[in-house]
Amino acid sequence: MYSLSLLIGLEIDFMSKTLFEKIWAKHIVKTIEDGPSVLYIDTHFIHEVTSPQAFNGLNKRGIKVFRPKQTVATADHNVPTLNQHLPIKEELSRMQVEALIKNCAEHAVDLYGLGHPFQGIVHVIGPELGITQPGMTIVCGDSHTSTHGAFGAIAFGIGTSEVEMVLATQCLLQTKPKLMRINVEGALNKGVVSKDIVLYILSKISASGATGYAVEFAGSAIRSLSMEARMTICNMSIEMGGRCGLIAPDETTFNYIQGREFAPPAGDEWNKKMAAWKQLHTDSDAIFDKEYHFDAADIQPMITYGTNPGMGIGITENIPTTETINDTDRSGLSKSLAYMGLHQGEAIKGKKVDYVFIGSCTNSRIEDLRMVASFVQGKQKASDVEVWIVPGSKQVEKQAKEEGIDKIFEAAGFMLRQPGCSACLGMNEDKIPAGKYCISTSNRNFEGRQGAGARTLLASPLTAAAAAITGVVTDVRELLN
Amino acid sequence: MGKAKVDIIHSRFVPLNMENVDTDQIIPARFLKATTRDGFGKNLFRDWRYENDDETKPKADFVLNNNNFTGSILVAAKNFGCGSSREHAAWAIDDYGFRAVVSSFFADIFKNNALNNGLLPVTVSEDFLQAIFQQGNEATLTINLSEQKITIDTTGESESFEINSYKKTCLLNGYDDIDYLLSSKEDILAFETTH
Ligand code: SF4
Numbered sequence: 001m002y003s004l005s006l007l008i009g010l011e012i013d014f015m016s017k018t019l020f021e022k023i024w025a026k027h028i029v030k031t032i033e034d035g036p037s038v039l040y041i042d043t044h045f046i047h048e049v050t051s052p053q054a055f056n057g058l059n060k061r062g063i064k065v066f067r068p069k070q071t072v073a074t075a076d077h078n079v080p081t082l083n084q085h086l087p088i089k090e091e092l093s094r095m096q097v098e099a100l101i102k103n104c105a106e107h108a109v110d111l112y113g114l115g116h117p118f119q120g121i122v123h124v125i126g127p128e129l130g131i132t133q134p135g136m137t138i139v140c141g142d143s144h145t146s147t148h149g150a151f152g153a154i155a156f157g158i159g160t161s162e163v164e165m166v167l168a169t170q171c172l173l174q175t176k177p178k179l180m181r182i183n184v185e186g187a188l189n190k191g192v193v194s195k196d197i198v199l200y201i202l203s204k205i206s207a208s209g210a211t212g213y214a215v216e217f218a219g220s221a222i223r224s225l226s227m228e229a230r231m232t233i234c235n236m237s238i239e240m241g242g243r244c245g246l247i248a249p250d251e252t253t254f255n256y257i258q259g260r261e262f263a264p265p266a267g268d269e270w271n272k273k274m275a276a277w278k279q280l281h282t283d284s285d286a287i288f289d290k291e292y293h294f295d296a297a298d299i300q301p302m303i304t305y306g307t308n309p310g311m312g313i314g315i316t317e318n319i320p321t322t323e324t325i326n327d328t329d330r331s332g333l334s335k336s337l338a339y340m341g342l343h344q345g346e347a348i349k350g351k352k353v354d355y356v357f358i359g360s361c362t363n364s365r366i367e368d369l370r371m372v373a374s375f376v377q378g379k380q381k382a383s384d385v386e387v388w389i390v391p392g393s394k395q396v397e398k399q400a401k402e403e404g405i406d407k408i409f410e411a412a413g414f415m416l417r418q419p420g421c422s423a424c425l426g427m428n429e430d431k432i433p434a435g436k437y438c439i440s441t442s443n444r445n446f447e448g449r450q451g452a453g454a455r456t457l458l459a460s461p462l463t464a465a466a467a468a469i470t471g472v473v474t475d476v477r478e479l480l481n
Numbered sequence: 482m483g484k485a486k487v488d489i490i491h492s493r494f495v496p497l498n499m500e501n502v503d504t505d506q507i508i509p510a511r512f513l514k515a516t517t518r519d520g521f522g523k524n525l526f527r528d529w530r531y532e533n534d535d536e537t538k539p540k541a542d543f544v545l546n547n548n549n550f551t552g553s554i555l556v557a558a559k560n561f562g563c564g565s566s567r568e569h570a571a572w573a574i575d576d577y578g579f580r581a582v583v584s585s586f587f588a589d590i591f592k593n594n595a596l597n598n599g600l601l602p603v604t605v606s607e608d609f610l611q612a613i614f615q616q617g618n619e620a621t622l623t624i625n626l627s628e629q630k631i632t633i634d635t636t637g638e639s640e641s642f643e644i645n646s647y648k649k650t651c652l653l654n655g656y657d658d659i660d661y662l663l664s665s666k667e668d669i670l671a672f673e674t675t676h
Binding site: 026032036052093162164169175208211241335425444448 | 499500501503505506509510511513514515516517518528534558559560563564565566567568569571586588589590593594597598645646647648657658659661662663665666668669672673676
């Protein structure tokens with residue numbers, strides 16, 4: 001018997017595995033026959049919107065958070081992005097933030113709330129503090145938890161009942177998803193950045209193209225990206241329906257983590273982690289359930305015209321017609337365009353823009369702000385456009401000021417606000433008025449997402465900045481020298 | 482802390498023949514500020530239901546405002562529940578009075594959230610979905626969870642649907658995942674010491 005089990009053990013070890021499978025296997029506590037597995041969660045992020053009912057549940061059961069040190073909280077969705085030192089004006093928002101403060105205090109959970117130097121959008125602060133690390137399982141009651149997968153972690157969004165489960169047991173019941181790999185090879189064209197890559201993939205595989213899959217992004221174009229740019233891509237893997245998105249960690253990843261607040265300390269601990277992290281890659285002959293290949297050279301600056309993130313086109317292309325659109329979006333095209341006030345077959349370039357929003361967990365990191373600053377330096381915004389730049393965290397805000405980026409924005413007529421989710425979702429004070437067009441670096445263009453009746457055009461920070469200067473949808477390549 | 486048990490649901494249905502219905506439509510973000518789970522039903526599909534957010538101005542062409550369609554089953558087109566992870570979407574549908582949602586494709590997180598709240602997501606083939614949409618407003622559906630079968634009563638057409646056997650047991654008995662996890666504490670502690 002002994003030798004048999006040894007043999008099986010060896011066989012399993014020799015089998016080729018994907019990055020996802022390696023991390024998954026290390027976190028299985030046990031598996032229910034014909035059912036899901038108990039998956040151990042290393043890090044649990046929480047915020048004010050999806051956690052109060054979960055804490056109520058714990059309180060009703062009379063139990064405390066099981067592993068408070070593996071739980072990290074921040075306030076982001078409801079917070080104002082001006083005058084954060086004043087009490088939150090809107091009563092319900094204030095109550096939700098206050099509930100978070102109370103719950104964290106009662107359950108000994110670290111909270112980086114308003115006024116704390118680490119406060120910010122949950123998916124910005126985790127990575128920048130070095131909490132997010134390769135090989136981890138990470139969850140949050142927030143679909144864009146997929147962002148953290150950029151470090152080679154299994155990171156996914158959960159509902160509030162599941163938040164309660166993790167608070168209570170540091171575990172979840174999960175079924176292993178199918179596996180997909182999306183390869184992007186080659187060099188990016190001028191004016192094309194990671195947001196364009198992900199909007200391009202979305203336009204090809206649709207807003208439901210990866211439902212049921214964990215998606216690994218690979219290929220030379222992905223490898224060449226910075227951590228910030230990789231996060232932008234994994235952030236939007238949920239927009240394809242993906243359970244999560246991941247990118248194998250490499251030197252870029254390790255260099256980014258090293259020295260951050262909660263990174264493993266230099267010396268033995270760091271070396272041990274590095275040795276483990278270097279194993280985190282998909283074996284060369286591992287098999288995926290589905291695989292796509294894209295050529296970076298085919299990608300141009302992208303923009304969405306419709307009401308799901310899969311409805312995107314190259315900036316110089318015309319809005320599709322019922323004849324030219326893919327099957328997935330055909331039935332929704334008329335409804336989407338009616339909402340957007342756009343027409344089949346017309347050009348999107350040249351369309352008037354009212355608001356420019358540069359922010360959200362997709363594109364509010366220091367690199368995004370630097371990219372925008374270097375583009376707008378010496379330029380002036382169009383007079384009839386309102387431009388909001390919302391840093392992803394206090395640390396990003398501080399760094400932007402230290403680098404003088406705030407001065408460049410001020411000179412251009414852009415408003416640098418304080419950190420939070422802001423106009424990414426119509427939940428706090430920052431809303432886009434009904435009927436107005438907003439070119440936004442966020443991740444969702446759903447009806448009413450940025451405020452009831454608001455019309456969202458998703459694009460990269462560069463394309464958004466170009467529209468801020470000209471006041472219309474613009475091909476940024478024409479302004480780059 | 483179990484949930485209501487689910488087994489046979491026999492009811493008329495509300496047809497929402499739209500693809501990619503996202504959770505921002507099911508319950509817009511501005512209604513997520515509550516700290517309890519109750520009362521979300523009145524804001525279900527808020528911006529599709531009312532003109533200018535005004536409850537005295539229901540939009541006549543939206544199906545929830547059409548008295549000819551009622552019942553405890555919501556039938557929607559492909560990719561239902563995509564977008565945000567907000568469980569409030571499942572709470573709103575449940576609180577409004579639906580007990581099951583039928584679609585040809587569900588977004589993952591929504592499906593989990595629904596199951597965790599005793600709201601049954603039933604995935605049918607595209608053909609079967611179209612057959613349902615072709616029925617008149619008097620037609621009824623029967624969803625039998627034990628047999629994993631959905632039937633259009635008027636025509637007798639039926640199809641079987643998939644559900645994870647563990648989840649099925651939970652729904653039939655009103656069990657929660659959290660009860661199971663809490664009962665697994667020893668295993669979890671053992672895991673922690675070896676990892
Ligand atoms: S920035 Fe937008 S997408 Fe990101 S966590 Fe906040 S609300 Fe969600």
